[in-house]
Amino acid sequence: MSRIGKLPISIPSGVDVTCNGLDVTVKGKFGTLQNQLPDSLSIEQTDGRLIVSLQNQTRQARALHGLYRTLVNNMVIGVSEQFQLNLTLKGVGYRAAVQGKSIVLNLGYSHPVEMEIPEGISIAVTKNVDINIKSCDKEQLGLFAAQIRAWRPPEPYKGKGIIYEGEIVKRKAGKSGK
Structure with missing residues (x-):
């Protein structure tokens, strides 16, 4: 039996x-989420x-037990507290701004990158380089953060790129001269 799957999920007040x-279906102050x-x-x-x-003890059922318990738990946490990811832009001239329902990123390309913000996600930009993304849906939040990061993943030589908060980028030495 799954160690995670057998744990009960406590429902906070207001959910x-x-x-x-x-x-x-889980309803809370930050939204409504549904799963089957x-x-x-x-x-x-x-x-x-x-x-x-579990209804039956098949291999497939046991594999899904912990997964779906965690998905339902994330739904409960999301509608009561919200999930949050922080991204930092590192590089000369890299900056971000929220304009209406889209985020505009200047990442060293010849043109600014404009991305539509999905429904249910809120973005705040501080100091032009720190992006704070919040959502009650953990999956949608991680997917959107990965799409933003895909424009400039961190590179190991100068450390430039879009970095998650707390992420450590291993640096390489580069060329060695004579």
């Missing part, structure tokens, strides 16, 4: 969870807790 068969569990799992709500359990 409403609706289990309709295998459909799970596979047939091999079941979910029940008791005493302000959610428990994801």
